[in-house]
Amino acid sequence: MPFSLPPLPYAADALAPHMSAETLAYHHGKHHQAYVDKTNALMAEAGLQGRSLVDVIRSAESDPLRNNAGQLWNHSFFWQCLSPEPTRPPEALLHLITRDFGSLEALTKALAETAIAHFGSGWAWLVMEEGALRVTSLHDGDTPIAHGGMVPLLTLDLWEHAYYIDYRNARPKYVEALLGALINWEFVALNLDGNGTLRANQD
Secondary structure, three states, X not given: XXXXXXXXXXXXXXXXXXXXXXXXXXXXXXXXXXXXXXXXXXXXXXXXXOOOHHHHHHHOOOHHHHHHHHHHHHHHHHHHOEOOOOOOOOHHHHHHHHHHHOOHHHHHHHHHHXXXXXXXXXXEEEEEEOOEEEEEEEEOOOOHHHOOOEEEEEEEEOOHHHOHHHHOOOHHHHHXXXXXXXXXXXXXXXXXXXXXXXXXXXX
């Protein structure tokens, strides 16, 4: 079966006022859907039907397929990183954050600085690598699951379509809103089990 657009884990208006229903209609309903459609078409051309999304990303030989499949996975993961209800990091995650960054405030500052400084389109990430939490960013449709040893925990979408309707070109305000009000820290903590890759996968 071809890949499909995963439903949002909340109502389209649930993230307002930080992320409007109009943004979700375009970002999820049009942009994310476009990555689904392009990935399916490129897979058919490459004869990769029947492979899982993660397998396609890791084995794709063409940049268009790798980027579109990566964008499909990244967006599917991103929606789960957001919550309409305020959350706090569970104790196990907070312990690691304090160990590796000093405090939750220091981590969110590092994420914000990385996201704002990232040139062009891409993603800011919190990952686990070699047993430690690390903040990084990746360009375009690149994704941690294409890099051995990088375990995805949390991501922020830095493509302009993620924030232009609500924030115009003010990426810092968008990043501040996400980090201040929308992060699903319970989902981030869940990914400490190393299975975050599978939570946005499709067979």
